[in-house]
Amino acid sequence: MTTQQDKAAAFRALHTPGSPLALANAWDVASARVVEAAGAPAVATTSAGVAWGLGAPDGDKLDRDSAIDLIARIAAAVEVPVTADIESGFAETADGVGDTIGKVIEAGAVGVNLEDGWHGGSAPQRTIDDASARIAAARAAADASGVALFVNARVDNFLRRQGDPSSWLPDVLARAKSYVDAGADGVFVPGVVDLETARALVDGIDAPVNVLAWPGAPTVPEFAEAGVARVSVGSWIAQAAYAVAARAAEELHSTGGYGPLADATDYGTLNSLFGR
Numbered sequence: 001m002t003t004q005q006d007k008a009a010a011f012r013a014l015h016t017p018g019s020p021l022a023l024a025n026a027w028d029v030a031s032a033r034v035v036e037a038a039g040a041p042a043v044a045t046t047s048a049g050v051a052w053g054l055g056a057p058d059g060d061k062l063d064r065d066s067a068i069d070l071i072a073r074i075a076a077a078v079e080v081p082v083t084a085d086i087e088s089g090f091a092e093t094a095d096g097v098g099d100t101i102g103k104v105i106e107a108g109a110v111g112v113n114l115e116d117g118w119h120g121g122s123a124p125q126r127t128i129d130d131a132s133a134r135i136a137a138a139r140a141a142a143d144a145s146g147v148a149l150f151v152n153a154r155v156d157n158f159l160r161r162q163g164d165p166s167s168w169l170p171d172v173l174a175r176a177k178s179y180v181d182a183g184a185d186g187v188f189v190p191g192v193v194d195l196e197t198a199r200a201l202v203d204g205i206d207a208p209v210n211v212l213a214w215p216g217a218p219t220v221p222e223f224a225e226a227g228v229a230r231v232s233v234g235s236w237i238a239q240a241a242y243a244v245a246a247r248a249a250e251e252l253h254s255t256g257g258y259g260p261l262a263d264a265t266d267y268g269t270l271n272s273l274f275g276r
């Protein structure tokens with residue numbers, strides 16, 4: 001039987017600079033099973049997709065209990081390791097983040113993304129000291145549990161795109177050092193889609209580097225050549241799925257056609273994912 005500790009070790013080993021872990025983010029049990037069935041070695045959740053699926057906007061608006069319940073259902077439904085996007089920890093204080101981490105581990109996850117303050121861009125980015133304290137609390141809670149949780153610290157300068165662009169990279173590197181010193185295992189810098197900057201991150205950060213990809217971004221092999229250790233697509237798969245739903249509804253109610261349904265997954269194939 002594969003234990004949670006085994007899954008944690010396996011997930012950690014997947015972060016190899018130059019041979020990135022490619023994560024197709026899921027937002028519910030069905031999408032998680034689909035991702036696993038496609039051969040993924042791990043399942044990551046998307047906070048935006050999870051929030052939307054549960055009727056809330058992204059940006060620290062979803063309540064913690066709902067998020068934890070969804071994590072638990074996904075972790076129970078798949079055999080591969082699960083890493084959960086927990087936004088900024090569903091808590092105002094560092095101690096609260098530690099409490100969240102304990103609940104995430106109880107839910108069965110072996111990794112988390114912990115951001116330093118995107119909030120949809122509406123709130124200030126956390127100070128380095130504040131964000132580092134929250135990461136330290138996450139690390140302490142994970143260590144106390146006995147599960148080697150992979151804490152992926154998200155640094156949002158390139159996503160927020162505020163202030164002097166020349167300051168973004170130096171600040172990210174400073175934040176990354178502090179976050180790693182506080183106990184982060186990896187550093188996630190969404191918003192970086194040029195390979196020169198990706199290489200600078202890899203060279204300047206003493207931990208596996210994770211980037212966010214979307215249509216038009218470098219491919220996973222191209223990011224691999226830059227030394228990136230993890231590539232995820234965030235909410236893009238959920239957005240694409242909802243786009244199909246929108247097109248199907250629009251055509252059904254306008255012309256009465258069914259064109260967007262032509263590439264649907266076979267009913268039996270999809271239903272069989274829930275047989276075990």
